[in-house]
Amino acid sequence: MFKDKHILVSRREFLRDSAWAAAAAAFAAALQERLEAQQKKPATPQTKPAAQKPQQSAPQPARNLPPVNIGFIGTGTQGQTLLQRLVRIPGVRVVAVCDIYPPHLSRGLRMAGPQAKGYEDYRQLLERKDIDAVIIATPLSLHAPMTIDALQAGKHVFCEKTMAYSVEDARRMVQVSRETGKHLQIGHQRHYSPIYAHAREMMTEQEVIGKLVHVRAWWHRNNSWRRPVPDKKFEELLNWRLYRKYSQGLMAELASHQIDVVNWFTGATPVSVMGMGGIDYWKDGREVWDNVEVIYEYPDGVKVVYTSILSNQYDGYAEQFMGDKGTLLLTNEKDGFLFKEPTAEELGWEAHAKKTTGKGGSTGLVLDVTATKKKGTGAVIGGQKMAAGYELKDAYVLELESFVNDVVRNGQKPLCDAEVGFKTAVAVLMANKAIEEGTKVTFTPDMFQV
Missing domain, CATH: 3.30.360.10 (Dihydrodipicolinate Reductase; domain 2)
Known part of the structure; x- marks a missing residue:
C-alpha cells in the first residue's frame, strides 16, 4: 500500500540505506515505551515546563465549524514552528503526530494535545480514514515519497519547501496531485x-x-x-x-x-x-x-x-x-x-x-x-x-489558516500550489x-x- 511506481522508497529501505539506521535501531524500543506511557496517562508537571504551557494542548473546535482532522509528519524545529500555530486555528484537531526521533515526537504530542496519537511509521498514520489532511515537515529527501503516499491515500497535503530533492520527484508530485484530485500546498509562506x-x-x-x-x-x-x-x-x-x-x-x-x-x-x-x-x-x-x-x-x-x-x-x-x-x-x-x-x-x-x-x-x-x-x-x-486583524498575524499562521479553511474545508486551489512550488x-x-x-x-x- 502507498507505493508509487515512480518513487519506491519504503521506510525500511530508507533506514537501511542511510546513516540513520543505527540511530533508529537504538531507540526503537524506547520509542514504543514512551508512546504507550504518554497515551495512557496525562503529562505530569515535571514533563510540562511552565514556559511551554501555551503549546501543550489545542483549543476546542469553534462551535459552527466541523473539525478538520490533521496528521502531522515531522516535528523537528520547522515542524514545531508550524505545529504551535496550527493548533491555535479554530476547528483544527491534530489527531496524529509522526516522527522517528523520540524527543521530537514527544514534543509534538505535547503540542498537539491529548487527542493526538503518536506514530513512528508515517504509513500507519496515512491508513487512518478519519484524517482529512496531512502536513509534512521532514527532511527534503523525504518530501516526495511521503507527499505522494499521502495524496494517494486520499489526503490533502501541505508540504514544506523546497518541494522535492530532485526535479523528477517534484514533477511526479504535481502529477499525483492532479491524478488524485487532492490539493498540494507548498510552504512558501510569503x-x-x-x-x-x-x-x-x-x-x-x-x-x-x-x-x-x-x-x-x-x-x-x-x-x-x-x-x-x-x-x-x-x-x-x-x-x-x-x-x-x-x-x-x-x-x-x-x-x-x-x-x-x-x-x-x-x-x-x-x-x-x-x-x-x-x-x-x-x-x-x-x-x-x-x-x-x-x-x-x-x-x-x-x-x-x-x-x-x-x-x-x-x-x-x-x-x-x-x-x-x-x-x-x-x-x-x-x-x-x-x-x-x-x-x-x-x-x-x-x-x-x-x-x-x-x-x-x-x-x-x-x-x-x-x-x-x-x-x-x-x-x-x-x-x-x-x-480585521490579519496584518497582526505572521505569514506562517496565514498560510496554515488558508490551507485549513480554503483548501481543506472549501476545496479551493492553494495560492502556492504544486505548480508554483514546482x-x-x-x-x-x-x-x-x-x-x-x-x-x-x-x-x-x-x-x-x-
Whole structure:
C-alpha cells in the first residue's frame, strides 16, 4: 500500500540505506515505551515546563465549524514552528503526530494535545480514514515519497519547501496531485504575507518602481547551521541539512523562499542561471556549501543577483526590486520600503506616508498595508479580502489558516500550489547544477511544465 511506481522508497529501505539506521535501531524500543506511557496517562508537571504551557494542548473546535482532522509528519524545529500555530486555528484537531526521533515526537504530542496519537511509521498514520489532511515537515529527501503516499491515500497535503530533492520527484508530485484530485500546498509562506502582497500590488499594478531592471536578494547569517547533537549516532538525523544525500543546501533551504518571490513578482521564470559556491569557512565535515553566489537572468534582460552566506550577518535577509523610477526593499520578511528615483513623479499618497532614511541619506516611504484600506488595496491576498486583524498575524499562521479553511474545508486551489512550488524547485535545483558543474544552465519552457 502507498507505493508509487515512480518513487519506491519504503521506510525500511530508507533506514537501511542511510546513516540513520543505527540511530533508529537504538531507540526503537524506547520509542514504543514512551508512546504507550504518554497515551495512557496525562503529562505530569515535571514533563510540562511552565514556559511551554501555551503549546501543550489545542483549543476546542469553534462551535459552527466541523473539525478538520490533521496528521502531522515531522516535528523537528520547522515542524514545531508550524505545529504551535496550527493548533491555535479554530476547528483544527491534530489527531496524529509522526516522527522517528523520540524527543521530537514527544514534543509534538505535547503540542498537539491529548487527542493526538503518536506514530513512528508515517504509513500507519496515512491508513487512518478519519484524517482529512496531512502536513509534512521532514527532511527534503523525504518530501516526495511521503507527499505522494499521502495524496494517494486520499489526503490533502501541505508540504514544506523546497518541494522535492530532485526535479523528477517534484514533477511526479504535481502529477499525483492532479491524478488524485487532492490539493498540494507548498510552504512558501510569503505568498500569504500582507506586506509581500502589498508590495507586489504596488510594483505590478501601481507601477511605483517603473520598469523593473534588476533584482538583488540575499540571506546572510553568521552561524554554522549546525544543530546540537546529544549523541554522534544522531548526527545525520538532526543535521541532515549538511549532508548531500538528504539536502540541497542553501539554495533549497533559504534561496527557494526568495527566488519564489522573484517568480511571483515578475510573473515569470528564469531564462538562465550561473553561480559559484564552496565550503570555505565551516570546515567541519559538512558536504553542502557554506556560501553561494548566483546570477539568474529573467525575461527582458532582468538580472537577479543572489547570495547566501554563513559567515557574516550584517545584511540579514531581504529582497530588493530595482526599477527606473524606484526601488522596493523587503527586509526580514516583515518590513517594506519604497525609495524613489530623483526623477520619479510624486505619488498621490506620498505626503501621508511614514518616512525612513536609506543609504546616502535618501528618503524612503514605509509600506503600510493598513494605510490603504480606504482605497481597497493592501487588504487583499490572493483575491480574497482579509478579515480585521490579519496584518497582526505572521505569514506562517496565514498560510496554515488558508490551507485549513480554503483548501481543506472549501476545496479551493492553494495560492502556492504544486505548480508554483514546482517552478521554484526547478529554478533553485538547476542553480545547484550550475554551481556544481561550473557552467551556465539555460532554461527551456518545457523545464517548467508538467
